[in-house]
Amino acid sequence: MSIIMPRRIWRFFPTRGLSGKWYLIHYKQDAVEFTNLDLAIQQRFLDLLDRVYGMDKARFDRKGRVRIRPRTVVSDLLSHSRLGCLSWQVPKAVMAGDCSPRAAWCRGYADGDGTVAKTEICLDSTNSLGLNQVQDLLQSLGIHSKVRGPYSREPYLDRFSLVIHKESLRQYAGLIGFNHPKKTHALTKLLGSPGGS
Known part of the structure:
Protein backbone atom coordinates (compact mmCIF):
# COMPACT_ATOMS: atom_id res chain seq x y z
CA MET A 1 0.00 0.00 0.00
CA SER A 2 1.39 3.35 -1.02
CA ILE A 3 0.69 6.50 0.95
CA ILE A 4 0.98 9.81 -0.85
CA MET A 5 1.31 12.86 1.37
CA PRO A 6 2.55 16.38 0.85
CA ARG A 7 6.17 17.00 1.86
CA ARG A 8 5.15 19.24 4.75
CA ILE A 9 3.26 16.31 6.33
CA TRP A 10 6.12 13.80 5.97
CA ARG A 11 8.36 15.76 8.31
CA PHE A 12 6.14 14.73 11.24
CA PHE A 13 6.79 11.03 10.64
CA PRO A 14 9.95 9.26 11.80
CA THR A 15 11.91 7.38 9.17
CA ARG A 16 10.75 4.01 10.52
CA GLY A 17 7.05 3.70 9.82
CA LEU A 18 4.11 5.94 10.49
CA SER A 19 4.28 6.20 14.27
CA GLY A 20 4.73 9.95 14.64
CA LYS A 21 2.69 12.41 16.65
CA TRP A 22 0.88 13.93 13.67
CA TYR A 23 -1.22 12.21 11.07
CA LEU A 24 -4.13 12.86 8.77
CA ILE A 25 -7.36 10.93 8.66
CA HIS A 26 -9.57 11.43 5.64
CA TYR A 27 -13.23 10.67 6.10
CA LYS A 28 -15.54 10.55 3.14
CA GLN A 29 -17.64 13.67 3.35
CA ASP A 30 -20.58 14.72 1.25
CA ALA A 31 -20.75 18.45 0.77
CA VAL A 32 -22.15 21.01 -1.63
CA GLU A 33 -20.12 24.13 -2.20
CA PHE A 34 -21.57 27.40 -3.48
CA THR A 35 -19.26 30.15 -4.69
CA ASN A 36 -20.13 33.74 -5.58
CA LEU A 37 -18.31 37.00 -4.93
CA ASP A 38 -21.40 39.22 -5.16
CA LEU A 39 -22.39 40.23 -1.62
CA ALA A 40 -26.09 40.64 -2.46
CA ILE A 41 -26.25 37.09 -3.84
CA GLN A 42 -24.31 35.75 -0.86
CA GLN A 43 -26.75 37.36 1.58
CA ARG A 44 -29.78 36.08 -0.35
CA PHE A 45 -28.31 32.55 -0.35
CA LEU A 46 -27.64 32.66 3.41
CA ASP A 47 -31.17 33.95 4.06
CA LEU A 48 -32.63 31.07 2.04
CA LEU A 49 -30.41 28.50 3.82
CA ASP A 50 -31.67 29.81 7.15
CA ARG A 51 -35.33 29.98 6.08
CA VAL A 52 -35.47 26.56 4.37
CA TYR A 53 -33.00 24.48 6.41
CA GLY A 54 -32.46 26.45 9.62
CA MET A 55 -28.74 26.88 8.85
CA ASP A 56 -28.22 30.24 10.54
CA LYS A 57 -24.49 29.72 11.18
CA ALA A 58 -23.40 29.25 7.53
CA ARG A 59 -20.93 31.91 6.38
CA PHE A 60 -18.98 32.71 3.22
CA ASP A 61 -15.19 32.69 3.39
CA ARG A 62 -12.88 35.32 1.89
CA LYS A 63 -12.92 33.53 -1.47
CA GLY A 64 -16.70 33.76 -1.67
CA ARG A 65 -17.35 30.08 -0.85
CA VAL A 66 -19.77 28.43 1.53
CA ARG A 67 -19.64 24.68 2.09
CA ILE A 68 -22.84 22.90 3.09
CA ARG A 69 -22.18 19.66 4.98
CA PRO A 70 -25.25 18.45 6.89
CA ARG A 71 -26.23 15.21 5.15
CA THR A 72 -29.93 15.94 5.21
CA VAL A 73 -29.41 19.28 3.46
CA VAL A 74 -26.97 17.84 0.90
CA SER A 75 -29.34 14.96 0.16
CA ASP A 76 -32.27 17.32 -0.28
CA LEU A 77 -30.35 19.66 -2.59
CA LEU A 78 -29.09 16.78 -4.72
CA SER A 79 -32.54 15.19 -4.92
CA HIS A 80 -33.83 18.15 -6.93
CA SER A 81 -31.12 18.44 -9.58
CA ARG A 82 -27.63 17.43 -10.53
CA LEU A 83 -25.15 20.19 -9.82
CA GLY A 84 -22.18 21.44 -11.81
CA CYS A 85 -21.78 23.81 -14.72
CA LEU A 86 -22.59 21.15 -17.35
CA SER A 87 -24.98 18.98 -15.34
CA TRP A 88 -27.55 21.28 -13.74
CA GLN A 89 -31.13 21.16 -14.85
CA VAL A 90 -34.41 22.76 -13.89
CA PRO A 91 -35.90 20.58 -11.12
CA LYS A 92 -38.86 18.45 -12.22
CA ALA A 93 -41.02 19.87 -9.43
CA VAL A 94 -40.44 23.37 -10.82
CA MET A 95 -41.17 22.30 -14.40
CA ALA A 96 -44.43 20.68 -13.28
CA GLY A 97 -45.36 23.43 -10.81
CA ASP A 98 -47.65 26.36 -11.29
CA CYS A 99 -46.66 29.91 -12.24
CA SER A 100 -45.26 31.02 -8.86
CA PRO A 101 -42.45 28.44 -8.40
CA ARG A 102 -41.51 28.66 -12.09
CA ALA A 103 -41.17 32.44 -11.85
CA ALA A 104 -39.26 32.20 -8.55
CA TRP A 105 -36.80 29.67 -10.01
CA CYS A 106 -36.22 31.88 -13.07
CA ARG A 107 -35.70 34.89 -10.78
CA GLY A 108 -33.07 33.03 -8.77
CA TYR A 109 -31.28 31.86 -11.89
CA ALA A 110 -31.32 35.36 -13.40
CA ASP A 111 -30.01 36.87 -10.15
CA GLY A 112 -26.95 34.64 -10.39
CA ASP A 113 -26.29 34.34 -14.12
CA GLY A 114 -28.31 37.16 -15.68
CA THR A 115 -27.12 40.43 -17.14
CA VAL A 116 -29.20 43.48 -18.03
CA ALA A 117 -27.76 44.80 -21.30
CA LYS A 118 -28.71 47.95 -23.26
CA THR A 119 -31.80 46.46 -24.91
CA GLU A 120 -32.20 42.95 -23.48
CA ILE A 121 -31.64 40.53 -20.62
CA CYS A 122 -29.03 37.82 -21.18
CA LEU A 123 -28.79 34.58 -19.20
CA ASP A 124 -25.48 32.84 -19.86
CA SER A 125 -24.39 29.25 -19.30
CA THR A 126 -22.09 26.57 -20.66
CA ASN A 127 -24.97 24.09 -20.29
CA SER A 128 -27.11 24.35 -23.44
CA LEU A 129 -29.59 21.66 -22.29
CA GLY A 130 -30.21 23.46 -18.99
CA LEU A 131 -30.57 26.78 -20.80
CA ASN A 132 -33.15 25.22 -23.15
CA GLN A 133 -35.12 24.13 -20.06
CA VAL A 134 -35.00 27.71 -18.77
CA GLN A 135 -36.29 28.85 -22.17
CA ASP A 136 -39.17 26.35 -21.84
CA LEU A 137 -39.98 27.77 -18.38
CA LEU A 138 -39.99 31.31 -19.73
CA GLN A 139 -42.17 30.25 -22.67
CA SER A 140 -44.65 28.65 -20.25
CA LEU A 141 -44.87 32.06 -18.54
CA GLY A 142 -45.51 33.79 -21.88
CA ILE A 143 -42.03 35.31 -22.14
CA HIS A 144 -40.35 34.94 -25.51
CA SER A 145 -36.61 34.31 -25.64
CA LYS A 146 -33.95 32.92 -27.92
CA VAL A 147 -30.86 30.79 -27.21
CA ARG A 148 -27.76 31.96 -29.05
CA GLY A 149 -24.35 30.39 -29.35
CA PRO A 150 -22.11 28.62 -28.85
CA TYR A 151 -19.59 31.38 -28.35
CA SER A 152 -16.04 30.08 -28.14
CA ARG A 153 -13.88 31.31 -25.25
CA GLU A 154 -10.80 29.14 -25.47
CA PRO A 155 -9.37 27.69 -23.28
CA TYR A 156 -12.74 27.78 -21.48
CA LEU A 157 -15.94 25.91 -22.33
CA ASP A 158 -18.22 27.29 -25.01
CA ARG A 159 -20.88 29.67 -23.71
CA PHE A 160 -24.54 29.91 -24.70
CA SER A 161 -26.74 32.92 -24.11
CA LEU A 162 -30.51 32.98 -23.59
CA VAL A 163 -31.73 36.42 -24.66
CA ILE A 164 -34.98 38.07 -23.59
CA HIS A 165 -35.65 40.83 -26.11
CA LYS A 166 -37.25 44.20 -25.44
CA GLU A 167 -40.72 43.00 -26.56
CA SER A 168 -40.90 40.74 -23.48
CA LEU A 169 -39.10 42.93 -20.93
CA ARG A 170 -42.22 44.40 -19.31
CA GLN A 171 -43.77 40.97 -18.93
CA TYR A 172 -40.48 39.65 -17.51
CA ALA A 173 -40.33 42.56 -15.04
CA GLY A 174 -43.94 41.99 -13.93
CA LEU A 175 -43.85 38.19 -13.61
CA ILE A 176 -40.24 37.46 -12.66
CA GLY A 177 -38.00 40.48 -12.12
CA PHE A 178 -34.88 40.30 -9.96
CA ASN A 179 -34.12 40.06 -6.25
CA LEU A 190 -33.94 50.02 -19.23
CA LEU A 191 -37.75 50.01 -19.17
CA GLY A 192 -37.76 53.78 -18.67
CA SER A 193 -35.41 54.45 -21.58
CA PRO A 194 -36.78 55.25 -25.06
CA GLY A 195 -35.41 51.93 -26.43
CA GLY A 196 -36.97 49.93 -23.58
CA SER A 197 -40.29 48.21 -24.09
Whole structure:
Protein backbone atom coordinates (compact mmCIF):
# COMPACT_ATOMS: atom_id res chain seq x y z
CA MET A 1 0.00 0.00 0.00
CA SER A 2 1.39 3.35 -1.02
CA ILE A 3 0.69 6.50 0.95
CA ILE A 4 0.98 9.81 -0.85
CA MET A 5 1.31 12.86 1.37
CA PRO A 6 2.55 16.38 0.85
CA ARG A 7 6.17 17.00 1.86
CA ARG A 8 5.15 19.24 4.75
CA ILE A 9 3.26 16.31 6.33
CA TRP A 10 6.12 13.80 5.97
CA ARG A 11 8.36 15.76 8.31
CA PHE A 12 6.14 14.73 11.24
CA PHE A 13 6.79 11.03 10.64
CA PRO A 14 9.95 9.26 11.80
CA THR A 15 11.91 7.38 9.17
CA ARG A 16 10.75 4.01 10.52
CA GLY A 17 7.05 3.70 9.82
CA LEU A 18 4.11 5.94 10.49
CA SER A 19 4.28 6.20 14.27
CA GLY A 20 4.73 9.95 14.64
CA LYS A 21 2.69 12.41 16.65
CA TRP A 22 0.88 13.93 13.67
CA TYR A 23 -1.22 12.21 11.07
CA LEU A 24 -4.13 12.86 8.77
CA ILE A 25 -7.36 10.93 8.66
CA HIS A 26 -9.57 11.43 5.64
CA TYR A 27 -13.23 10.67 6.10
CA LYS A 28 -15.54 10.55 3.14
CA GLN A 29 -17.64 13.67 3.35
CA ASP A 30 -20.58 14.72 1.25
CA ALA A 31 -20.75 18.45 0.77
CA VAL A 32 -22.15 21.01 -1.63
CA GLU A 33 -20.12 24.13 -2.20
CA PHE A 34 -21.57 27.40 -3.48
CA THR A 35 -19.26 30.15 -4.69
CA ASN A 36 -20.13 33.74 -5.58
CA LEU A 37 -18.31 37.00 -4.93
CA ASP A 38 -21.40 39.22 -5.16
CA LEU A 39 -22.39 40.23 -1.62
CA ALA A 40 -26.09 40.64 -2.46
CA ILE A 41 -26.25 37.09 -3.84
CA GLN A 42 -24.31 35.75 -0.86
CA GLN A 43 -26.75 37.36 1.58
CA ARG A 44 -29.78 36.08 -0.35
CA PHE A 45 -28.31 32.55 -0.35
CA LEU A 46 -27.64 32.66 3.41
CA ASP A 47 -31.17 33.95 4.06
CA LEU A 48 -32.63 31.07 2.04
CA LEU A 49 -30.41 28.50 3.82
CA ASP A 50 -31.67 29.81 7.15
CA ARG A 51 -35.33 29.98 6.08
CA VAL A 52 -35.47 26.56 4.37
CA TYR A 53 -33.00 24.48 6.41
CA GLY A 54 -32.46 26.45 9.62
CA MET A 55 -28.74 26.88 8.85
CA ASP A 56 -28.22 30.24 10.54
CA LYS A 57 -24.49 29.72 11.18
CA ALA A 58 -23.40 29.25 7.53
CA ARG A 59 -20.93 31.91 6.38
CA PHE A 60 -18.98 32.71 3.22
CA ASP A 61 -15.19 32.69 3.39
CA ARG A 62 -12.88 35.32 1.89
CA LYS A 63 -12.92 33.53 -1.47
CA GLY A 64 -16.70 33.76 -1.67
CA ARG A 65 -17.35 30.08 -0.85
CA VAL A 66 -19.77 28.43 1.53
CA ARG A 67 -19.64 24.68 2.09
CA ILE A 68 -22.84 22.90 3.09
CA ARG A 69 -22.18 19.66 4.98
CA PRO A 70 -25.25 18.45 6.89
CA ARG A 71 -26.23 15.21 5.15
CA THR A 72 -29.93 15.94 5.21
CA VAL A 73 -29.41 19.28 3.46
CA VAL A 74 -26.97 17.84 0.90
CA SER A 75 -29.34 14.96 0.16
CA ASP A 76 -32.27 17.32 -0.28
CA LEU A 77 -30.35 19.66 -2.59
CA LEU A 78 -29.09 16.78 -4.72
CA SER A 79 -32.54 15.19 -4.92
CA HIS A 80 -33.83 18.15 -6.93
CA SER A 81 -31.12 18.44 -9.58
CA ARG A 82 -27.63 17.43 -10.53
CA LEU A 83 -25.15 20.19 -9.82
CA GLY A 84 -22.18 21.44 -11.81
CA CYS A 85 -21.78 23.81 -14.72
CA LEU A 86 -22.59 21.15 -17.35
CA SER A 87 -24.98 18.98 -15.34
CA TRP A 88 -27.55 21.28 -13.74
CA GLN A 89 -31.13 21.16 -14.85
CA VAL A 90 -34.41 22.76 -13.89
CA PRO A 91 -35.90 20.58 -11.12
CA LYS A 92 -38.86 18.45 -12.22
CA ALA A 93 -41.02 19.87 -9.43
CA VAL A 94 -40.44 23.37 -10.82
CA MET A 95 -41.17 22.30 -14.40
CA ALA A 96 -44.43 20.68 -13.28
CA GLY A 97 -45.36 23.43 -10.81
CA ASP A 98 -47.65 26.36 -11.29
CA CYS A 99 -46.66 29.91 -12.24
CA SER A 100 -45.26 31.02 -8.86
CA PRO A 101 -42.45 28.44 -8.40
CA ARG A 102 -41.51 28.66 -12.09
CA ALA A 103 -41.17 32.44 -11.85
CA ALA A 104 -39.26 32.20 -8.55
CA TRP A 105 -36.80 29.67 -10.01
CA CYS A 106 -36.22 31.88 -13.07
CA ARG A 107 -35.70 34.89 -10.78
CA GLY A 108 -33.07 33.03 -8.77
CA TYR A 109 -31.28 31.86 -11.89
CA ALA A 110 -31.32 35.36 -13.40
CA ASP A 111 -30.01 36.87 -10.15
CA GLY A 112 -26.95 34.64 -10.39
CA ASP A 113 -26.29 34.34 -14.12
CA GLY A 114 -28.31 37.16 -15.68
CA THR A 115 -27.12 40.43 -17.14
CA VAL A 116 -29.20 43.48 -18.03
CA ALA A 117 -27.76 44.80 -21.30
CA LYS A 118 -28.71 47.95 -23.26
CA THR A 119 -31.80 46.46 -24.91
CA GLU A 120 -32.20 42.95 -23.48
CA ILE A 121 -31.64 40.53 -20.62
CA CYS A 122 -29.03 37.82 -21.18
CA LEU A 123 -28.79 34.58 -19.20
CA ASP A 124 -25.48 32.84 -19.86
CA SER A 125 -24.39 29.25 -19.30
CA THR A 126 -22.09 26.57 -20.66
CA ASN A 127 -24.97 24.09 -20.29
CA SER A 128 -27.11 24.35 -23.44
CA LEU A 129 -29.59 21.66 -22.29
CA GLY A 130 -30.21 23.46 -18.99
CA LEU A 131 -30.57 26.78 -20.80
CA ASN A 132 -33.15 25.22 -23.15
CA GLN A 133 -35.12 24.13 -20.06
CA VAL A 134 -35.00 27.71 -18.77
CA GLN A 135 -36.29 28.85 -22.17
CA ASP A 136 -39.17 26.35 -21.84
CA LEU A 137 -39.98 27.77 -18.38
CA LEU A 138 -39.99 31.31 -19.73
CA GLN A 139 -42.17 30.25 -22.67
CA SER A 140 -44.65 28.65 -20.25
CA LEU A 141 -44.87 32.06 -18.54
CA GLY A 142 -45.51 33.79 -21.88
CA ILE A 143 -42.03 35.31 -22.14
CA HIS A 144 -40.35 34.94 -25.51
CA SER A 145 -36.61 34.31 -25.64
CA LYS A 146 -33.95 32.92 -27.92
CA VAL A 147 -30.86 30.79 -27.21
CA ARG A 148 -27.76 31.96 -29.05
CA GLY A 149 -24.35 30.39 -29.35
CA PRO A 150 -22.11 28.62 -28.85
CA TYR A 151 -19.59 31.38 -28.35
CA SER A 152 -16.04 30.08 -28.14
CA ARG A 153 -13.88 31.31 -25.25
CA GLU A 154 -10.80 29.14 -25.47
CA PRO A 155 -9.37 27.69 -23.28
CA TYR A 156 -12.74 27.78 -21.48
CA LEU A 157 -15.94 25.91 -22.33
CA ASP A 158 -18.22 27.29 -25.01
CA ARG A 159 -20.88 29.67 -23.71
CA PHE A 160 -24.54 29.91 -24.70
CA SER A 161 -26.74 32.92 -24.11
CA LEU A 162 -30.51 32.98 -23.59
CA VAL A 163 -31.73 36.42 -24.66
CA ILE A 164 -34.98 38.07 -23.59
CA HIS A 165 -35.65 40.83 -26.11
CA LYS A 166 -37.25 44.20 -25.44
CA GLU A 167 -40.72 43.00 -26.56
CA SER A 168 -40.90 40.74 -23.48
CA LEU A 169 -39.10 42.93 -20.93
CA ARG A 170 -42.22 44.40 -19.31
CA GLN A 171 -43.77 40.97 -18.93
CA TYR A 172 -40.48 39.65 -17.51
CA ALA A 173 -40.33 42.56 -15.04
CA GLY A 174 -43.94 41.99 -13.93
CA LEU A 175 -43.85 38.19 -13.61
CA ILE A 176 -40.24 37.46 -12.66
CA GLY A 177 -38.00 40.48 -12.12
CA PHE A 178 -34.88 40.30 -9.96
CA ASN A 179 -34.12 40.06 -6.25
CA HIS A 180 -30.68 41.57 -6.89
CA PRO A 181 -30.88 45.35 -6.24
CA LYS A 182 -28.43 46.39 -8.98
CA LYS A 183 -30.17 44.26 -11.60
CA THR A 184 -33.59 45.54 -10.50
CA HIS A 185 -32.33 49.10 -10.88
CA ALA A 186 -30.81 48.35 -14.31
CA LEU A 187 -34.06 46.76 -15.53
CA THR A 188 -36.12 49.70 -14.26
CA LYS A 189 -33.75 52.09 -16.02
CA LEU A 190 -33.94 50.02 -19.23
CA LEU A 191 -37.75 50.01 -19.17
CA GLY A 192 -37.76 53.78 -18.67
CA SER A 193 -35.41 54.45 -21.58
CA PRO A 194 -36.78 55.25 -25.06
CA GLY A 195 -35.41 51.93 -26.43
CA GLY A 196 -36.97 49.93 -23.58
CA SER A 197 -40.29 48.21 -24.09
